[in-house]
Every structure is written in structure tokens, then in C-alpha cells.
Amino acid sequence: MTDNTFLTYGRLEIERAQTCDGISRFLYDLRDRYQAANVVYNMAKSANQMGSLPILVGTCDSSWVRQYHDERLAEIDPIVRAARHSMLPVEWKDVDQTSRASRYFFSQLDRFNIGRYGVTIPLEGHTGERGFLAMSHNGDEDDWHACYHQHVPELSYIGRYIHDRMLAISGSAPSQQAPRLSRQSAACLELLAHGRDPAEIAYVLDLSIHTVRKHLNRAMATLGCKTKMEAILKAARLGFLPNAIGFLSTMIVSSAILDDIFVDRMMMWI
Structure with a gap:
């Protein structure tokens, strides 16, 4: 199944899901597609907030889900803590493990064979509701590196739809309209995501540079963003830039790209 075909299939399966079990079945599809150890969605809420609904949904062992719930591990989870402060995926190996609580948490990941390597993707709803989608792997470092760079961009894209559906299933979906x-604003942002400057965007869309800047500024205001880079990332998370996934994949997997290519090219006019 090609990437675009799978994304279409994935969106339809997610939209059809009426329960957490429906989402869980699709996460098993993701695990098999990526040859991962586990793919898990985290509701980013406490046990008290979730009531009878699970905090974790996905492919990990049910005994780990029970322990995560019963020991209130959401309150000390160092991976989720790190992801709460990031717009980009967080690799587990980069998470601080010096505290006693962090060491205990990672020891439990080993105990339940969650995966030697992993990444957690921060997700955000239309009005700021948080969630996290994680993928883990049990291969060696080279296998994990290949898995990460090949699949995290697609996982980040489809994670937005999983998050929105889980918010609806849990009754947490906002009443505020997305x-x-x-x-035109989306087209300008998408070309910007591909590295075009305002003059090039104006040429491609047959607009004036002034109109291009107006559309980009309007997109920033609509999305509640302070910079055009932030607007691109948020628009991608909300599904407005489906044709930019190739370029955004590079942004997602490499902070160096953000620093060396995107920022250098755009900083003169952002």
C-alpha cells in the first residue's frame, strides 16, 4: 500500500471508529506497517479525569496499561513531561533519566518489554487539548534509526486524526469550531513549507507579493500563531497541508534542518 493510499485508508478507519477499541485496532495496523514493537496513544489525562476510559490505547500489554493506571504513572511519566514542552517528536533516549522517578519509569518499560527505542509525538486539538502518540522498537540502533526516519513523518500526520477522534470518543472534543x-492562505503556507519565498509564491499563484504576505499573515492570525514557522507546523497538524508532508518530514525528523535550511532562508522576512 502506497503512502498516500494508506493515509486515505487510515483517515477513513479512524473516522469510522466509535470506541477506543476501534482506534486500538487501527494502531495494530500501524504497528504491523512499521514493524514496530508497539504503537500507543496516550490521552494525557489522569485516571480520575478518564473515569472508565483507558489512559493508554494501543498495542502494549494490558498488564502495562493496568500498572500505568493503578500506579498513576501518568503523573511521573518523564517522556510525556518532555513531550508537553515540545512541538517536535521526542526520542526516548533524549529524555532525562537521572531522577529516581524517571529511572523507575524506564525500568518498568523494560519490564513490560515496551521497546528498547521509542519516540513520542505531541498532539494538539483545535483548542489546545493535548495527547501523545508513541512508537517503540526492539531492533538495534541502526534499525531504529531507519524506522524513525521512514515512519515518524507519516505517524505525525495521521496522529492528528487519531487525537481528534479520541477526543470525540472520550467526550472531550471542544464545542468551539476548528x-x-x-x-489561498493554505496554498501560500504550503508553498512556504516547501521552501519558497514570498516572491516565488507570488509567481506560482499569480498573485502580488503584497497579497501573498496578506494571506500568510491572515493564516497566522487564524491559527493563533506568532511566526510563520509555527503556523506551518500547526497547519500541518490540523491537516491543512497534505501535499507538504514530504518537506515537513524532513522538518519533523531533523532539528538541524529547522536551524540550517528553513530558518536561514526565511528569517529575513518572517
């Missing part, structure tokens, strides 16, 4: 971008 932001809407005009077709």
Missing part, C-alpha cells in the same frame, strides 16, 4: 483557512 479554525478554517482559505484556499
